[in-house]
Amino acid sequence: METPLKAPNVSALLSENAQRRGDERACTILGNGHDETDVMTHGSLDLEARAVAARLQRSVRAGERALILATDNAHFIRAFMACQHAGVVAVPVAPPLPLRQPRKAATLQAIAADCGARVVLTGSTTALREPLRDLAPDLAALEWIDVDTVPIEEAADHRAPRVGPEDLSFLQYTSGSTSLPKGVMVSHRALLRNEEMFSAVMGTTSDDVIVSWLPLFHDMGLIGKVLHSAYLGTHLVLMPPGAFVQRPARWLRALTRYRGTVSGAPNFAYDMCVRRIPEEDRDEFDLSSWRVAFSGAEPIRPATFDAFVRAYTRHGLAPRAMQAAYGLAEITLIATGGFSSEVPVTLDADRAALRAGRVAAGGDHPLISVGRPRAGRGVLIVDPDTRNTCEEGAVGEIWLTGPDVPLGYWQRPEDTRETFEAYTADTGEGPFLRTGDLGALHQGELYITGRHKDLVIVDGRNHYPHDIEAVAEAAHPWLRPGFSAAFPVERDGREQVVVVVAEVLRPVHTRRPGSEAASAPAPSLADIRRAVLTAVAADHDIRLHDVHLVVPSSVPRTSSGKIQRRACRAAYENGELIPAQEPRARALEGIS
Incomplete structure (x- = not known):
């Protein structure tokens, strides 16, 4: 039997945080990676989002779509939360930068047309509308609202819509390489159940401090950082991705300064912290508060984990903090991950067996576990061609079930049936989500071996x-x-x-x-x-x-x-x- 949802929707979470923790920090923005350029309390964030929601409600009805196109983290957060208060479906998109690449602008315009966006929420500093008039004229012709110029007094005009758990919170467009990205329909129920799963997997609480530099238009930054901090009612510290890329030390410096406890990033970020921060510059770091350092979103290399731990253990990093996670937009965010031992579980796999389609111990090819399936998460390994279930240790496609599976792809019924409504051929079990990822279960641990299409x-x-x-x-x-x-x-x-x-x-x-x-x-x-x-x-x-x-x-x-x-x-x-x-x-x- 399912436990009750923490709240019926994201808007209710924001209101509860404002009532209980109104004067506490919700988000600190480090605009250049160091200086505090914006600070939002739970109370001010809720009020500012309601003001923008009231402005939004003049142009868009509940259930309609609004594009979020902002280069400033504070503007993005206010825009996204305004959509939640207005009952409008948020559509986060990556700014088409640099503008000299017309393909990015064309993709953005195609997304706007695909979802039927009525309005673009942005900030006065983004300044993309004029440059897009030639590259994406249909997009530039939509109504644009600068969220940072909406007077706070307009919050009094906000009228709360009726939004239930099955209604859409946002569309998460997947990164398309050769075709138009697909919009994953994330309901409030799926989102809140995934936040519940994330909290259980990572052991997060309202006492945590989350630090991030990840882009907010992607699931790991949006769901794993911004919305998870709202789910917990805790403090989030953000810097732009560019600030980290220019100087990786800024990430570790922010963790030290704010006593960050939860922060994660793709594998390459940990590698950059080893390669690009000289040993003599590391003495300023105190990473003893960093309790959960998770890696995901791209293949995780055990050698990177080992190198990062060797580099930063003497600066307070606990080896147990390092955790591998597995997820994808089609499961909202996180599928598996978290703690099952004092250190990440690894397997020295036999190379010949792996090339033959099996995960077996006794070799020298390191694999890192992405965790054991938690309560509420079904994981099945299936032959992608026959759709028959695989035995323990056999490599196959990873199929998932759970209460956090999104509703499918926006206006793509055939793709939805193929991906979100799969049934096994031998047992008739289903429906499952087909991930397209290859992996195996070995002694209860899930190991990812690659993408089926890339094999x-x-x-x-x-x-x-x-x-x-x-x-x-x-x-x-x-x-x-x-x-x-x-x-x-x-x-x-x-x-x-x-x-x-x-x-x-x-x-x-x-x-x-x-x-x-x-x-x-x-x-x-x-x-x-x-x-x-x-x-x-x-x-x-x-x-x-x-x-x-x-x-x-x-x-x-x-x-x-x-x-x-x-x-x-x-x-x-x-x-x-x-x-x-x-x-x-x-x-x-x-x-x-």
């Missing part, structure tokens, strides 16, 4: 792109970690040859003037290619068709930072990737 099969053996990428990147220090793509290409009618595209970048430790590393001769591109070919052949027993070395920022990524392998393959085959130049001792600086 590379050579001579009947399975190879996972992120494993090939990890080996390639480790083969030479001049390859940029986390910025490579492995994919198959067709030759002679067979899709059996593999290409690795990798970004070439001078290592950070060689950039310090006067150091021995800085004066060392730069390698040739041929040296780098040879190192990758040798490493991949030794580790995977395959000969790469090509190692294509490119300049930084060439490998396509989604706005949430995930590698777009199919888009990279298309760019490779169309000759659109910019080749790297021969390295020089002082070249390729400024990015890492």
Whole structure:
């Protein structure tokens, strides 16, 4: 029997927080990654959101859609919460930056048309409407509301709509690589049940302090940080993604300054904190308050966890804080994760068994568990072709059930049936959510092995792109970690040859003037290619068709930072990737 929901909708959560904790901080904005540029209490956030909701209600009825297009975190939060108070379906979208890329503006306009948006909620500092008049004229023609210019007095005009648990809270558009993104319909029930699951998995409470730099237009930043802090009624500290990317130390500095207890990010962020923060600059950090440091949203590499723990244990980080999580927009956010032991559970898997489609111990290929299924979460491993259930240890597609499954894709009934209403062929169980991810259950722990669509099969053996990428990147220090793509290409009618595209970048430790590393001769591109070919052949027993070395920022990524392998393959085959130049001792600086 299901437990009662904590609240019927997000609006009720905001009102309760305002009543119980009105003068306490709800959100602190670090506009440049350090200075407090905006502070919202639970009371002020509720009041400001009601004022914008009242303005919104003049133009839009409950159930209609409003695009949220804001580059400022404070404006985004006020806009999103205003939608909740107005009963309007929020549609968070990534700002189409840089504006010199028309494709991003075209995607944004297509999303607005797909959801039938009536209005755009933004901020006066975003300043995108005029530039979009040529790139996305239909979008620019909508009504735009600057949330930061709405007088607080308008809150008196707000009228609370009737919003039930089954009504939509927002549409979460997935990152599309080759087609229009699909809008996942997240109801208030699904959202609140997932927040309940997140709290149970991570052990969060109202005493926590959440720190984040993740973009708010994606599920991990929006649901895992902004809405989770509202669910708990706790304090959230935010900085822009760019502030972290420019200086990763700002993240750890904010955790130290505000005694942050919960913070998570994709794998690459932990790697950046190891590579780009010199040891002599780490003494200012006190990470002893950081109780939950979770990783998700992209493949999690055990080596990254190990390196991060080694680097920051002496600065107060508890190894037990490191946790792997698994989730996707189609399950609202989190599927599994959390604590099952004092340290993350890892498995040294047998490589031959893994390539044959099984997860078995006794090898040297490290896998990290993303947790055990919790109460309320059904996890089934299914053969994606036959739809028969798999036995323990067999790799198959991960199918999920739970009260937090969204309602499907917006106006896509066939895609909804295929993804959200799956039934097993052998037992007839269902409906399940098909994730498209491959994994296995081993001794009760869930291990992710890759994406079904990205799987590379050579001579009947399975190879996972992120494993090939990890080996390639480790083969030479001049390859940029986390910025490579492995994919198959067709030759002679067979899709059996593999290409690795990798970004070439001078290592950070060689950039310090006067150091021995800085004066060392730069390698040739041929040296780098040879190192990758040798490493991949030794580790995977395959000969790469090509190692294509490119300049930084060439490998396509989604706005949430995930590698777009199919888009990279298309760019490779169309000759659109910019080749790297021969390295020089002082070249390729400024990015890492």
